[in-house]
Amino acid sequence: xxxxxxxxxxxxxxxxxxxxxxxxxAGQLIFRQGExxxxxxxxESGKVGLISEAQGETSRFxxxxxxxxxxWSWLFPPHAWNxxxxxxxxxxxxxxxxxxxxxxxxxxxxxxYELMKRFSAVMVQRLxxxxxxxxQARREVYRLSAAAAAAQN
Amino acid sequence: xxxxxVIPNSDAPGLSAILEEIAGHPFLQGLQAExxxxxxxxxxxxHFARDEQIFRVGDxxxxxxxxQKGKVALESSxxxxxxxxxxxxxxxxxxWSWLFPPYTWHxxARTMEPTEAIFLYGTRVRxxxxxxxxxxYEMMKRTAxxxxxxxxxxxxxxxxxx
Numbered sequence: 001x002x003x004x005x006x007x008x009x010x011x012x013x014x015x016x017x018x019x020x021x022x023x024x025x026a027g028q029l030i031f032r033q034g035e036x037x038x039x040x041x042x043x044e045s046g047k048v049g050l051i052s053e054a055q056g057e058t059s060r061f062x063x064x065x066x067x068x069x070x071x072w073s074w075l076f077p078p079h080a081w082n083x084x085x086x087x088x089x090x091x092x093x094x095x096x097x098x099x100x101x102x103x104x105x106x107x108x109x110x111x112x113y114e115l116m117k118r119f120s121a122v123m124v125q126r127l128x129x130x131x132x133x134x135x136q137a138r139r140e141v142y143r144l145s146a147a148a149a150a151a152q153n
Numbered sequence: 154x155x156x157x158x159v160i161p162n163s164d165a166p167g168l169s170a171i172l173e174e175i176a177g178h179p180f181l182q183g184l185q186a187e188x189x190x191x192x193x194x195x196x197x198x199x200h201f202a203r204d205e206q207i208f209r210v211g212d213x214x215x216x217x218x219x220x221q222k223g224k225v226a227l228e229s230s231x232x233x234x235x236x237x238x239x240x241x242x243x244x245x246x247x248x249w250s251w252l253f254p255p256y257t258w259h260x261x262a263r264t265m266e267p268t269e270a271i272f273l274y275g276t277r278v279r280x281x282x283x284x285x286x287x288x289x290y291e292m293m294k295r296t297a298x299x300x301x302x303x304x305x306x307x308x309x310x311x312x313x314x315x
Binding site for chain 1: 229234236238249250252253259260282286287289290293294296297298300301303304305307308309310311312
């Protein structure tokens with residue numbers, strides 16, 4: 001798994017100890033917004049939709065695929081999922097027990113540093129692409145309203 | 154003793170002053186005195202007037218800012234005009250691009266009010282984290298936490314747009 005590239009044998013063993021293989025059918029719910037978040041997933045194959053469910057509105061805002069990490073809410077309180085995740089196609093993943101991994105990081109700062117560094121790197125990338133999308137979406141709105149205004153004249 | 158700040162044996166009064174300032178910033182809350190000292194050695198005060206450009210997209214990103222006072226707009230500009238991504242203020246951290254290659258800014262940062270901040274030299278902080286995994290773990294943990302908040306915030310905006 002690319003995200004674990006460079007970790008020591010010892011650290012990989014610790015992580016293996018917290019890992020469980022799992023798979024999902026197309027359309028199957030992985031976790032629901034608001035539920036307790038005590039694990040994270042590494043997607044091996046397939047595709048997962050990230051869905052926001054707020055005020056009765058459902059909207060898919062992103063999708064993740066092979067070698068991507070799914071879920072950050074296990075890291076820090078309040079440990080509740082911020083979104084719903086649902087498999088779009090048949091998906092294989094490895095999930096890691098969050099509490100076990102957190103405790104392993106607290107006990108071994110070498111592992112903690114390496115994991116947090118890798119996770120943060122992924123988060124920075126996600127933040128950058130989400131922001132780019134947001135800008136794109138705002139430009140679309142601007143273009144559409146400008147076109148609508150022009151059409152009225 | 155918990156909470157006590159031990160001033161390093163340096164005869165630079167500037168260092169102890171900056172140590173006190175960084176110790177007071179929410180992002181570094183809970184750090185051991187030893188770690189705060191390491192960071193103080195990488196830190197400098199900075200002041201910006203209102204409507205001043207702190208950095209632009211594409212500039213080398215070799216520092217990050219602990220905002221103490223004021224307000225900063227994160228912006229993206231192109232022929233479509235300037236779009237605000239987010240506004241941050243006292244207690245926030247400005248800048249993550251120093252953490253990982255390619256170390257260039259992905260947005261513009263402009264002050265909306267007179268702003269005071271402590272900036273830290275990214276390269277030096279990275280080196281200290283690599284050399285001291287206790288410090289590295291603490292810094293990365295805090296970083297991950299703030300990044301998650303930012304992700305949630307951007308996603309909320311994205312969903313509101315659709």
